[in-house]
Amino acid sequence: MSWAIIQQSLPMFGKGFELTLWLSFVGIIGSIVVGLICSLVQYFRVPVFRQIASVYVEISRNTPLLIQLFFLYYAFPVLGIKFGAQLCGIIGLIFLGGSYMAEGFTGGFNGVSKSQVESGKAIGLSRWQLARYVVFPQGFSLSVPAMAANVIFLIKETSIFTVIAIPELTNTALDLIGMYYRSNEYLFVLVIAYAIILVPLSIILTLLEKRVRYGTFGN
Amino acid sequence: MAHSGISVLFEGTNFMRLLGGLWVTVKIAAVALIFGIILGIILGVLRTFKNRPLRVVLRLYLEFFRVVPTVVLLFLFYYILPRQMNFNLPADQLATLVFVLWVGAEMSDIVRGALISVPRHQIESGKAIGLNRFQLYRYVLIPQSLTLEIPATINLATRVIKTTSILLLISVMDVINIGQQIIEANNHTYPTGVFWVYGLIFLFYFLIDYPLSWWAKRLEKRRLEKANG
Amino acid sequence: MADKVLEVAHLEKFYGKKHVLHDINFSVDQGEVVTLLGPSGSGKSTLIRCLNGLETYQKGTITFEGQKIVPTEKNWQQLRQKIGMVFQSYDLFPNLTVMDNILLGPTKVQKQDKQAARQEAERLLASVELSDYANAYPRELSGGQAQRVAIVRALALHPDFMLFDEVTASLDPEMVRGVLNIIEGLADQDNMTMIVVTHEMNFAKQIADRVLFLQDGEILEQTSSKQFFSNPQTSRAKEFLDSMDF
Ligand SMILES: Nc1ncnc2c1ncn2[C@@H]1O[C@H](COP(=O)(O)OP(=O)(O)O)[C@@H](O)[C@H]1O
Numbered sequence: 001m002s003w004a005i006i007q008q009s010l011p012m013f014g015k016g017f018e019l020t021l022w023l024s025f026v027g028i029i030g031s032i033v034v035g036l037i038c039s040l041v042q043y044f045r046v047p048v049f050r051q052i053a054s055v056y057v058e059i060s061r062n063t064p065l066l067i068q069l070f071f072l073y074y075a076f077p078v079l080g081i082k083f084g085a086q087l088c089g090i091i092g093l094i095f096l097g098g099s100y101m102a103e104g105f106t107g108g109f110n111g112v113s114k115s116q117v118e119s120g121k122a123i124g125l126s127r128w129q130l131a132r133y134v135v136f137p138q139g140f141s142l143s144v145p146a147m148a149a150n151v152i153f154l155i156k157e158t159s160i161f162t163v164i165a166i167p168e169l170t171n172t173a174l175d176l177i178g179m180y181y182r183s184n185e186y187l188f189v190l191v192i193a194y195a196i197i198l199v200p201l202s203i204i205l206t207l208l209e210k211r212v213r214y215g216t217f218g219n
Numbered sequence: 220m221a222h223s224g225i226s227v228l229f230e231g232t233n234f235m236r237l238l239g240g241l242w243v244t245v246k247i248a249a250v251a252l253i254f255g256i257i258l259g260i261i262l263g264v265l266r267t268f269k270n271r272p273l274r275v276v277l278r279l280y281l282e283f284f285r286v287v288p289t290v291v292l293l294f295l296f297y298y299i300l301p302r303q304m305n306f307n308l309p310a311d312q313l314a315t316l317v318f319v320l321w322v323g324a325e326m327s328d329i330v331r332g333a334l335i336s337v338p339r340h341q342i343e344s345g346k347a348i349g350l351n352r353f354q355l356y357r358y359v360l361i362p363q364s365l366t367l368e369i370p371a372t373i374n375l376a377t378r379v380i381k382t383t384s385i386l387l388l389i390s391v392m393d394v395i396n397i398g399q400q401i402i403e404a405n406n407h408t409y410p411t412g413v414f415w416v417y418g419l420i421f422l423f424y425f426l427i428d429y430p431l432s433w434w435a436k437r438l439e440k441r442r443l444e445k446a447n448g
Numbered sequence: 449m450a451d452k453v454l455e456v457a458h459l460e461k462f463y464g465k466k467h468v469l470h471d472i473n474f475s476v477d478q479g480e481v482v483t484l485l486g487p488s489g490s491g492k493s494t495l496i497r498c499l500n501g502l503e504t505y506q507k508g509t510i511t512f513e514g515q516k517i518v519p520t521e522k523n524w525q526q527l528r529q530k531i532g533m534v535f536q537s538y539d540l541f542p543n544l545t546v547m548d549n550i551l552l553g554p555t556k557v558q559k560q561d562k563q564a565a566r567q568e569a570e571r572l573l574a575s576v577e578l579s580d581y582a583n584a585y586p587r588e589l590s591g592g593q594a595q596r597v598a599i600v601r602a603l604a605l606h607p608d609f610m611l612f613d614e615v616t617a618s619l620d621p622e623m624v625r626g627v628l629n630i631i632e633g634l635a636d637q638d639n640m641t642m643i644v645v646t647h648e649m650n651f652a653k654q655i656a657d658r659v660l661f662l663q664d665g666e667i668l669e670q671t672s673s674k675q676f677f678s679n680p681q682t683s684r685a686k687e688f689l690d691s692m693d694f
């Protein structure tokens with residue numbers, strides 16, 4: 001392993017790092033918005049939208065991101081719909097992440113104990129009040145660990161963007177390896193770069209899971 | 220235009236070739252799951268033991284396979300095994316190996332999580348009738364943890380199947396790779412073929428994963444109903 | 449002199465820095481029924497769990513049937529076949545039927561003959577009036593029934609000594625009597641040696657030969673049942689008995 005080679009590659013990896021972060025950020029925000037909409041539509045049983053949401057969730061969760069991206073990037077242009085690679089990446093990530101976030105929120109809402117819901121009803125809360133004062137506040141905090149797990153998952157999924165040549169981290173490494181045949185160095189930097197992003201998140205996730213477990217079960 | 224495109228699927232042996240590719244995909248996923256689950260059960264049980272160094276090592280193993288994206292894992296093995304260790308494997312076997320290790324890591328966490336969630340008084344009453352450690356796992360912990368483990372394992376299987384899509388990156392002749400070949404070979408005659416080929420592959424994945432997810436969800440729902448009386 | 453089944457000497461127990469048992473000394477004779485009384489948090493559970501190896505202790509010795517116990521997990525595992533224990537929670541194994549719950553110890557731990565063990569299990573089930581439930585799963589039982597099965601499960605190993613930790617504390621009131629009757633039967637007819645932790649004072653008074661009164665991890669009184677209930681020596685014990693209101 002040569003430090004000189006690693007050093008020379010750092011500016012390129014820096015750009016890849018930024019792009020990975022940026023695409024993840026936009027994708028995650030978008031996923032949360034989509035997920036929230038879907039879970040609310042399902043919670044309030046809004047006719048039609050609710051069916052659309054559940055069909056979307058099933059399609060999105062049961063197909064690989066890679067094929068979703070290929071579809072967006074290669075197949076859609078045939079229909080006259082064309083996006084740049086990065087936009088495809090973001091749309092694909094949101095399409096994927098929206099369903100995971102939706103399930104996370106729904107899981108949280110469903111996790112609110114029956115006795116809580118019943119005591120809410122018992123004091124005469126309306127459906128909306130029940131959601132507003134009982135189900136949502138408790139449900140969102142219950143869904144936090146699932147959200148955090150999804151964040152980690154989605155960041156890792158951006159590595160798939162390499163298949164449509166978005167120059168994020170993985171793509172940068174593979175390009176460099178292709179050009180200079182120094183796999184050890186570039187893979188090393190690549191793993192470290194992901195570790196820098198994901199290890200802190202993973203630690204936070206572990207803490208959150210403990211918190212919620214204590215929170216829900218008392219001790 | 221889009222109408223004629225669909226016939227690309229039935230041109231010559233195209234459809235059979237795609238099915239053949241799907242078979243490669245499914246085979247790799249299945250082998251990886253079988254061995255990965257066995258590995259994961261062993262590691263998961265070991266992770267519930269008191270031995271600290273062992274637990275730390277296994278935890279680091281898990282975290283490594285969790286933090287590094289699967290694509291990157293694949294390339295780590297793809298480049299490092301042959302170049303550093305002079306260990307050459309055909310791409311499909313290499314991919315299977317990576318998947319086994321990855322599934323083993325994920326599975327170990329499922330197994331450990333399920334084992335430690337068996338209530339403490341269950342362990343104590345097992346001990347109180349004189350069960351030894353092996354018997355405690357065999358008759359109390361493992362059977363009781365299965366209802367938690369099975370849905371999680373099925374979900375892991377759906378993830379593995381989806382993740383096989385990255386086999387393309389190391390040139391395994393899986394369903395996507397064959398799809399690409401068909402698209403390229405027919406680009407002139409069927410310019411909209413790309414839509415149908417990817418559409419079909421999309422459908423293949425969905426048809427495999429959807430029933431599995433549905434099954435996992437149902438088992439999980441039943442488990443919760445039982446747990447909450 | 450009656451045979452001492454159990455002797456506890458200078459037992460000390462810490463949870464981390466917290467000192468929960470202070471210099472515990474007592475013994476139990478063959479056929480004797482000792483009740484362990486004391487306010488919540490006084491260390492009753494901790495003490496009897498030490499006697500079954502479910503808790504470690506930092507100092508002191510436990511002697512069982514004349515043998516000083518070397519407290520390794522392996523030794524405890526052997527001893528637990530002779531020292532049965534029943535807990536407050538109905539802790540049947542939910543994955544096994546009532547019959548299989550009972551048979552697990554005799555057939556897997558003691559490697560008894562299946563047929564004989566089953567006959568014995570049926571006899572025991574009949575004695576607690578649960579013959580009809582042999583093939584039921586624990587979730588189909590009421591709390592009282594589950595607790596009776598838990599007692600049978602412990603007895604199926606033919607222990608020499610039984611520990612009961614508030615076995616009626618989480619039962620509905622109408623279920624309590626049935627469970628207590630079984631314990632009384634064990635004491636009177638089978639002459640079982642046992643330590644009973646309970647909050648049922650009338651039951652304690654009736655069944656106990658001797659009372660250990662525990663407070664803040666110390667044995668404050670150790671006297672005959674008669675003496676303890678009619679004339680407690682310490683003000684703490686008096687307060688305790690007053691508070692129990694029976
Ligand atoms: N696992 C534990 N860790 C720390 N402290 C404990 C633990 N279990 C019990 N204790 C403490 O030990 C003391 C005795 O508890 P316990 O034996 O359960 O009392 P009792 O059965 O008389 O109600 C209490 O102060 C309790 O808080």
Ligand SMILES: [Mg+2]
Pocket residue numbers: 492493494614
């Ligand atoms: Mg207690």
